[in-house]
């Protein structure tokens with residue numbers, strides 16, 4: 001965990017990974033994950049129950065909070081962030097099913113000055129739910145990914161053969 005590195009300027013966007021991992025082990029509401037690629041630990045993320053308001057969500061319990069997400073700077077920009085964010089949604093859905101919890105998706109907040117984060121989450125299917133002014137590093141976007149597929153208007157419906 002301590003070997004994971006961020007690029008200059010990225011410390012504003014995420015907490016210290018070691019502290020996040022220790023909190024993850026201490027608090028039952030948190031599920032810390034290591035992101036692996038080809039057998040190497042390349043990043044971390046945490047899913048937390050009952051804390052969605054920390055990302056600007058209107059209540060705490062209808063969504064998992066995704067936090068403490070980072071990919072080591074030497075592995076960034078190759079799609080691992082997108083894949084890990086999508087995998088976090090799948091993992092969260094399984095946690096909810098296993099615990100019969102009330103969450104319907106995953107929410108996070110990402111700094112408006114963090115283009116890599118914004119792009120990775122959007123590419124993973126997270127949808128912008130507006131600006132959030134909590135936190136200490138400036139304006140954030142609240143982004144949400146439902147467990148169930150969403151229909152978006154304007155797409156042609158598939159033709160069903162008679």
Ligand SMILES: CC(C)(COP(=O)(O)OP(=O)(O)OC[C@H]1O[C@@H](n2cnc3c(N)ncnc32)[C@H](O)[C@@H]1OP(=O)(O)O)[C@@H](O)C(=O)NCCC(=O)NCCS
Pocket residue numbers: 006010013014069070071072075076077078079080081082083108109110111114115116117118119120123
């Ligand atoms: C955010 C983070 C996890 C993304 O991980 P990643 O593996 O680099 O993500 P991906 O490779 O899947 O996607 C990165 C996207 O950002 C884009 N991007 C990266 N830097 C960018 C920049 N300066 N300007 C615009 N776009 C940028 C890439 O082009 C890519 O988008 P594309 O696939 O559409 O081309 C990683 O950058 C990171 O750890 N950052 C530091 C900590 C952090 O910000 N965590 C998130 C807190 S909410």
